[in-house]
Amino acid sequence: MVAQMVVEQAYWDEGYSRYALARVPEADATRRLVHRLVPRASDGQTALELGCFPGRYLVELGHLGYRVSGCDTTPRVDTDLAPWLRAQSVAVGALRRGDFRALPRERYDLVTSFGFVEHFPDYADVFRCHFDFVRPGGLVLVTFPNFRGAVQRFLHHLLDRDNLDRHVQPAMRLEPYRRVAERLGTVLFAGYYGRFDFWTDDQRGRNGAVRRQLLRIVHLTRGVWPFVPDASAWSPYAAILVRARG
Secondary structure (H helix, E strand, O other), X not given: OOOXXXXXXXXXXXXXXXXXXXXXXXXXXXXHHHHHHOOOOOOOOEEEEEOOOOOOOHHHHXXXXXXXXXXXXXOHHHHOHHHHHHHOOOOEEEEEEOOHHHXXXXXXXXXXXXXXXXXXXXXXXXXXXXXXXXXXXXEEEEEEEOOOOHHHHHHHHHHOHHHHHOOOXXXXXXXXXXXXXXXXXXXXXXXXXXXXXXXXXXXXXXXXXXXXXXXXXXXXXXXXXXXXXXXXXXXXXXXEEEEEOO
């Protein structure tokens, strides 16, 4: 049995109720990774995203030619997501509201999640579940934030503690996923990416004046961030791409 998320549903529903659906900028690190690692679809190929709202990367997969499907537990997946994707010239399959564990066991050419696995205590099993939906020889792509790297962990602990606590820190390592992936297919990519970046999510408004000033000081260094090499200690994201066994 897969464990429940460490984040209450009300947190997602509140945050997403105000979220404006839009494509992420071309410079977004995960958008660039998707276009670098995911091959263009041939006719009729399909993709599934677990935890798909607000569709930031579903739209990128759609623009690569995939017919996209997804599931999420937040209400707007029922009302807003499909019309927005179609307005972006994306072919839409099934968008379902509910737990991914209850999805019909349909098979897709590509199965993805972005910032999903790290919210589960049983993260390795959640990752393994991606393979329940992929066709033999298909691709599984999973990304997650790297709050566990030494520099990232220090900054989030100092300036973003509530957000840090909404993530399962041991889940933000590549090794557990690599071990699972090597039993189920061939690892094509596993690494940290995004050079350096830092953001906070102080939804409860607990950061006082001192933390806000420290955050401003951190952001004064933003001009050099694009020149920092990728590293597990400070890069903001990690990803693993696997070709499922045929």
